[in-house]
Each structure stands twice: as C-alpha cells, then as structure tokens.
Amino acid sequence: MSREENNISITENISISDFLRRERVSLDQEIMKSNNVILVPRHKTADDVIIIKKLRQHGAKVYYPTHGLYIEARAGLWEISLMFIKDFATGILIALLIDWITSKVKEYRELRREEPFSDVKQPVFKVRLYFIKEQKYVEISGDEEHIGKILKSLNHE
Amino acid sequence: MSDIIFDYIKKARRELEERNTIQAELLYTKSIEEINRRIKSVDIQKKRFWMLELWLTLSEFLSMRSDFPKKNETFEESRKLRLDSLRYLHKAITSSFDYTDESHVEKLNKLQELTIYKFGCILSENGTQLEISCPIYIRNSLPFPPTLSLAFAYEKNLCSICKKDMVDESCNHIPGTEYDGKRCAMMPSNPTLLHTAIVDRPKDPRCMVIEISLPKKSFMDKLTEEDRIRKLKHNLPLICYFCRDHNIRPSEISTEKFFEMQKIDIDIDESNNE
Numbered sequence: 551m552s553r554e555e556n557n558i559s560i561t562e563n564i565s566i567s568d569f570l571r572r573e574r575v576s577l578d579q580e581i582m583k584s585n586n587v588i589l590v591p592r593h594k595t596a597d598d599v600i601i602i603k604k605l606r607q608h609g610a611k612v613y614y615p616t617h618g619l620y621i622e623a624r625a626g627l628w629e630i631s632l633m634f635i636k637d638f639a640t641g642i643l644i645a646l647l648i649d650w651i652t653s654k655v656k657e658y659r660e661l662r663r664e665e666p667f668s669d670v671k672q673p674v675f676k677v678r679l680y681f682i683k684e685q686k687y688v689e690i691s692g693d694e695e696h697i698g699k700i701l702k703s704l705n706h707e
Numbered sequence: 708m709s710d711i712i713f714d715y716i717k718k719a720r721r722e723l724e725e726r727n728t729i730q731a732e733l734l735y736t737k738s739i740e741e742i743n744r745r746i747k748s749v750d751i752q753k754k755r756f757w758m759l760e761l762w763l764t765l766s767e768f769l770s771m772r773s774d775f776p777k778k779n780e781t782f783e784e785s786r787k788l789r790l791d792s793l794r795y796l797h798k799a800i801t802s803s804f805d806y807t808d809e810s811h812v813e814k815l816n817k818l819q820e821l822t823i824y825k826f827g828c829i830l831s832e833n834g835t836q837l838e839i840s841c842p843i844y845i846r847n848s849l850p851f852p853p854t855l856s857l858a859f860a861y862e863k864n865l866c867s868i869c870k871k872d873m874v875d876e877s878c879n880h881i882p883g884t885e886y887d888g889k890r891c892a893m894m895p896s897n898p899t900l901l902h903t904a905i906v907d908r909p910k911d912p913r914c915m916v917i918e919i920s921l922p923k924k925s926f927m928d929k930l931t932e933e934d935r936i937r938k939l940k941h942n943l944p945l946i947c948y949f950c951r952d953h954n955i956r957p958s959e960i961s962t963e964k965f966f967e968m969q970k971i972d973i974d975i976d977e978s979n980n981e
Contacts, residue, residue, distance in 0.1 A: 596864055596882075596893050596895075599864050599873045599874055599882070599893060600881075600882055602874060603873070603880075603881050603882070604881070606876070607881070614874050616872075616874065619860045619861065619862060620859075620860065620861050620862075620863075620864060620895065621858065621859070621860050621901070622858065622859045622860075622861070622895070627908065628910075658912065661911055661912050661913055662912050671907060671908045672908075673908065673910075674908070
C-alpha cells in the first residue's frame, strides 16, 4: 500500500523479496545475513562512498556492490542510494544523512560565494530508504529543510 | 586647528552644491596641489595617509569634472574622467588598512552603478566579433540557463592517501580529512566524459557560461547612420547599455569585474598623481 504527498512517497507492507523484485535487484542471502546496512544504488556516486565511510566509523557493517560504474555530477540533485537497514541503529543513520545533507548545502553555499552571478536554484536531495523490520519503503525529495524534517520524524517513529 | 587642505575640500563641495563648478574646480585643484606638497615633505607613515587623501580627492574631483563637462568636451572624454574617478576611489579603498571606511565602499558601488547607467560598458571587439563576459548580459540574453553540469563515468574511486579503492574495508581514510599534512581526496579511475548538460540547478554553481561571442554587426545595426560613421571615423568603442535599457541594477558587478570586462587597467600609477 503506498501513499504520496508533499514529495514523500511511503510504501508499506512491502516484503523484502517483493521490493527487490520491483527494484530488479538480487541479493545473496549471505550478504543479507552478514551486513546490517546495505546500499543498493540505482547508480553509484561518490557521495555513497562518504556515507559508507561514516557508517563504518559508527560500527556498521556495510555492503556496497563493487560492480557497475560510478556516474557523477549531473544536475544539482544529490541522491542517496537505497539502503536496507537491519539491526543498525536507525538514529545514527538518520543523523548521518542529515549531516551529509547539511555539509552538501554548506559546500554549495561556499561555491556560490565564489561565483555569485549564476543565480542558480537551491540544490535538491533525494533519499530512499527501505526498513526491513517495518517492511516499509520511503522516498523523500526536496530541499535541506524538507528532507531534514521528514528524516527527523522517521527517527521518532 | 583645521587643516587648510580640508578647508579647501569643504569649500569645493559647497561651491559644487551651488553649481559653481569653476570655483569648485579651483578649490579642488588647490587642495590637490597642497596634498602633493605635503606628500613630498612628510615621513613615510604620514605620506601613506596623504596618498590616500590624494586619491579620494582626485576621485571626487574627476567625478565632478565628468558630471559637469567643459564646452567641447566629448561624451567619451567624460567617460574617461568617470572611469579615472572610479580607479582612484578603488585604489584608495584597496590600499588602505585603517583609514577608509564603509562609506567609501558604498560610494564606490553607487558611483559604479551610476557610471554603468550613464556611460554603459565598453564592449570588447575582436575582428568581426564582440566578446561579452558580462554575467548580467549573458544571464538575461541566453534562451537557456547559463549553468552547466558535466557527467562522468568511472570505474573506481581511489584513495589519494593509500591508493586503494575507497569502498574497500582496508581503506580507513575519510575524504576531506587531513593525514600527515595531506588531504584525503577521491580519485576517479579511468574517467569518461559522458556529456555536458545545460541545467538550471548545477552541482557546481561555478560551472557556467562566462563569455559569449556575438557578431559585431548585431550591435552596429542598432546604431544610427550618424553614430556608425562617427564610430568608424574616430575608432570609438561600441557601448552596451543593456542594464539601462532593461532597468537592471548592476549591483552584482564588482569594480574589478567592471574594468576587466572592458579590458581597462584598473591600477593607478602611484608616481603620477598630479
């Protein structure tokens, strides 16, 4: 069952196998057993690498596919890959994502200060999360404020 | 005890308010002469102070001369006076450490905006083409956003510190962090440029069109016959009045950019201030 409003799409009661099938992803059971955060990106980007590093710093065991090319730097839309969250503390992950978004906005503002003429719009973000325990898939897109608010509310659920 | 120099300047300003430009010019000239005498006779520390006062006074004086041109003085001569006025004010602001204040910066910005409105910007000519680097013109005249995004594909992200795949568990380095004086960065391996896209929301806002080339004819055709002949006869520059014609406040253009766009040297020769 899914609902969508205000740039948030939530699909509930979706089993992992249905979800994987929908995403056309196949994952070895061994991977599912041995890792507590799994990134299965629609396309790989350098931002995934930063999140992986920080997750590992917090003790997460992270699986990330080695196959596939990195595709970088399209428009100012930063997308965080799909994540499966198992026992790993959701709070830490949410905090990391918020921190990552904040750092991206700060970086963007620093660049804007160097070149104020470009009159560009603010960057937007897309975060896609699958919660294995809750069997829930959440996709959020929007600016820093919108995403931050939704992520914090997810953390409190 | 008031200084005679500042007395001259105060009087010059009063005369200018009364539109007595001949008297004002006389008083400004006296103050400039006196400042130059002062510069030659004082020690180094005071000399710096008086150099600053000289540039500020020269800027004020030249601005007055530009606003009240003499008989037979051409529009181009008035422009040159105004540009020199800006250069002196800019020099004063960028050379000082303690003496100038925010009011001088505000004055420079306002004067520059008025200059652009009144005198336009000289266009850079290159054969049959005009090279335009004004961000205001570029942004408003292109039929698409002036910003770009590149897309690359690559195999791996290697760590600049240990040279391993950054995703590998054996690499503990975090991008952006310093290790023994070296900053960790991600190094894409075997990158392939996929495309350049015109976007209104680039990942890097500095990626933008910074110069366009237009046929000179497109500007020449807008001149009257008389102006076209005068331009060719006296080798006059082509002027852009885009901001004035479109009622755009050119507040985003810095003084350095303003002079750079017109390929005019912003620097003042300190030895030649009389």
